[in-house]
Amino acid sequence: MLSSLRAAGALALILGLTPAAFAESAEPTLADLSTNSEMRASFDKMATGWTVPDWVLSGPVTSPSQMVQFGGKEYLVMTGCKKHDCGNNQIAVLYQKTDKVMFGLLLRADSADGPQTLNWMGMGGNAETVDGRTILYAATTGSLANHPKSFDYTD
Template sequence: MRLIPACSVILLLAGHSTRAAEPTQTADLLLEAPYRRAYVVMQRFPDWVSRGQATSTPVSRVASGGRTYLLGHLCKPHDCADNQLDIVFAADGHAAWGLLHVRPDAAHPFLQSWLGSPDEEIQALLLRNFAANNPPGP
């Protein structure tokens, strides 16, 4: 029978407890239930955005940087003041970008989310469109 020195056993146990005490990585949670389900739900757009069931303005054709775009504004029916989406389409329809604006009520600022990774030029179009559809109050 072979005896393992006591210091080796302590080192083995210490190594095991260190690995067990390592914090969970955020990316690992995305793969585990129930976190995976919550992550998928978080990524969903509100129904009025996903389904295109919205109140909207007429589309305008704008030129910027030598290119032509179609620019529009949507909002949630019966809640336009707090739920809006500005959208830009490439004129040929090959790409779209947006800026989603959501807030619980008029007492709070909008939380804004860029959609489609717009560059600075497209971001400027979206922000100008938002301002045009939300003039400052008196």
């Protein structure tokens, strides 16, 4: 049994699966909006006044969530996209679990090389308006996933 555990640990290291990676995958994603009532209530409040496409709530393609800090608080960054059209239809949200507050970016485009429409949801004019927008857009481009420490704005 011990050799099995060692082999599993070695495989995890080879694949780059560190304990931190396992911890990240345990965080909720946008796919959990249908089962996590607190998160869904925060999403609904953020999306008030916006037309949210059906794909957002009916099974978006999601990525593992990431933690960031800005304005003295920790936020969970969750991303998703429309199946078979990820480049043109994306959503990224910041979720502050303690305060149950959510801020979001809904990105739409007609084509990969055409203009993008960016809908900033739930922005209130505080730190989320500057740092939050930077992090949300970075999440849609992949920059946040590639350079997570570059978007950790601890005060």
